[in-house]
Amino acid sequence: MSTEVKERYSDAELAEFRTLILAKIEKAKEQLELYKSAYMNDGNNGTDDTSPTFKAFEEGSETMSKEANSQLAIRQEKFIRDLKNALVRIESKTYGICRVTGKLIAKERLKLVPHATLSIEAKNMQR
Numbered sequence: 001m002s003t004e005v006k007e008r009y010s011d012a013e014l015a016e017f018r019t020l021i022l023a024k025i026e027k028a029k030e031q032l033e034l035y036k037s038a039y040m041n042d043g044n045n046g047t048d049d050t051s052p053t054f055k056a057f058e059e060g061s062e063t064m065s066k067e068a069n070s071q072l073a074i075r076q077e078k079f080i081r082d083l084k085n086a087l088v089r090i091e092s093k094t095y096g097i098c099r100v101t102g103k104l105i106a107k108e109r110l111k112l113v114p115h116a117t118l119s120i121e122a123k124n125m126q127r
Helices: 011-040 056-091 107-112 120-126
Strands: none
16 A cells, blocks of 8 residues: 655546536636626617616616626636636646645545635635
8 A cells, every 4th residue: 555645646637637627618608608698788689778768777677687797707707717727737737736735636626626726724724
């Protein structure tokens, strides 16, 4: 039985994470397009936003919805950026190494949060 501590993930494991991350990026990009089209009114060619109306409550609700979708889009863009940064770490073979402790981040954690740069141990130290 080996007591040797792994310093990094193997190339096969990194390839597995790359596949997972690329799939998440594609899904996130699709979601981002939905958010963008929702707050840009791409699907609506009507005159709802140009005709004078006196429905202040409905207009306020629509504005809030657009703002919420805008915030979701910003968050999604950050998620995509973080996933792309994870791909860079895979290329440099530093993926999965905690930036605080220097230890490997648990494989289960990386499968759930593939852009993680902190181990659970480091996350708990932040509190």
